[in-house]
Amino acid sequence: MPLALMAIGSCFDKTKYEVIIIDGRLHKNPKELLEVHLKDAICFGVTVLTGSPLKDALEVTEWVKNHYPKVPTVWGGWHPSLFPTEILTDTPFVDITVQGQGEITFQEIVSSIENETNLNEVKGICCRNNNEVIKNPGRLLTPMDDLPSIDYSLIDVEAYFKLKGKRQLDYISSTGCYFRCTFCADPFVFGRSFTALSAERMGEELEELYRKYNFEDLNFQDETFFTYPKRIAKIAKELIDRNIKTSWAGTMRADQGARMTEEQFELCVKSGLRRVLIGVESGSQEMMDWLSKDIKLEQVLFCAERCKKFGIAVIFPFIVGFPEETEESIVATRNLILQLRGMSSSFETPIFYFKPYPGSKITEDVVKKGYQLPQSTIAWGDFDYIGSKGPWVSKEKYRFFERFKFYIKAAYGKAPAYRAPFKWLAKARCKFNAFGLPFEKSIFEVLFKQQKLS
Secondary structure: OOHHHHHHHOOOOOOOOOOOOOOOOOOOOHHHHHHHHHOOOOOEEEEOOOOHHHHHHHHHHHHHHHHOOOOOEEEEOHHHHHOOOHHHHHOOOOOEEEOOOOHHHHHHHHHHHHHOOOHHHOOOEEEEEOOEEEEOOOOOOOOHHHOOOOOHHHOOHHHHHHHHOOOEEEEOOEEEOOOOOOOOOHHHHHOOOEEEOOHHHHHHHHHHHHHHHOOOEEEEOOOOOOOOHHHHHHHHHHHHHOOOOOEEEEEOOHHHHHHOOHHHHHHHHHHOEEEEEOOOEOOOHHHHHHOOOOOOHHHHHHHHHHHHHHOOEEEOOEEEOOOOOOHHHHHHHHHHHHHHHHHOOOEEOOEEEOOOOOOOHHHHHHHHOOOOOOOOHHHHOOOOOOOOOOOOOOHHHHHHHHHHHHHHHHHHOOOOHHHHHHHHHHHHHHHOOOOOOOHHHHHHHHHOOOOOOO
16 A cells, blocks of 8 residues: 555645545556646655656656646655655656655645745755755654554555455554664665654554454554564554454564563464564674674574464565675575574565665665666666666576575475475475476476566
């Protein structure tokens, strides 16, 4: 669900403004809807992610400016937070960029446009003044309890349930992150700040949403949901006391999970906790320290044992292909993945290749050493950090991990009984690190074509 747009749209007085959210994933021809509403719009806003989504943002914003040149265009989200001035320099059809948290900022932008006042007074934006790009002072994080509740009536909730294939409600209870991981842009965008809704307010909101939409699963979209264990225990108690019968999932750092008591884990499970996501990145403590993860491998294994005990599913993401990665680190990562997958059939270990995401400390370092980042907004549209790899991944390493990813999933993933011989063979390959002549992989890829990710 487009929570960012919903959060921004929820800040406006319904008696004065009509907020229209258009989602290109739902509407077959979004430009038809744009034509209906742009005729008397105050402005047009787009939430923009680096990579493939950026191409859509460029296309639709240029179309809007060509057809409705007097309508101001506003970009917010991750990419404008990372490249606030560059977008305005090389993209003439974007008028304003928003950096970081956008709720109050966008309110002020709309007020300034409507009243024809100077945009230079609005904190947290970049804009043009007589063809000169101006960067205004930044804006501190607004405490989330000071912001209005997200208005889910701004979207067709049932349409999203249908797309998801289940009655799963997306919800965000916090903004920002305290931590300093060097591969992540969060420290740059939010300055290692964090703000969260109180458990009491969440209980009230979630109860109202539950009665209205009858959701069966709750997906917390926070960067680090389990930041404060006592708060999480209160949230779990709110769900239980209000008789909100739902399963739920959230993000957890290993150090956060290690600080939780058995009673807190038990309370979360009782309230419906079904899955957590714990970023590991590497099986090497030395590599973890280089990444400034600020967690220990012992904490990862502690969380794994606790989750196994309480029947909680876990996604443990890993990243390979870092600039300073050693062969010892690769072996350690492989071994830890095998250990985790062997602990529970409900544990997953997706492996990603490092790409220097803008705004991260590692990216700054590799650029200083000569790595060339995309040089324009259009070029950033071709940046793909899901399936592609950086120059630090050799052909041999890529081939190994593509095979390892396939066989680890085949060996430990859930599968029909008739695949038992295939699972046995896959486990043997993983155990003995024998991935040569992967004929089963070739056969499987022909029989079961995988969906391509952007």
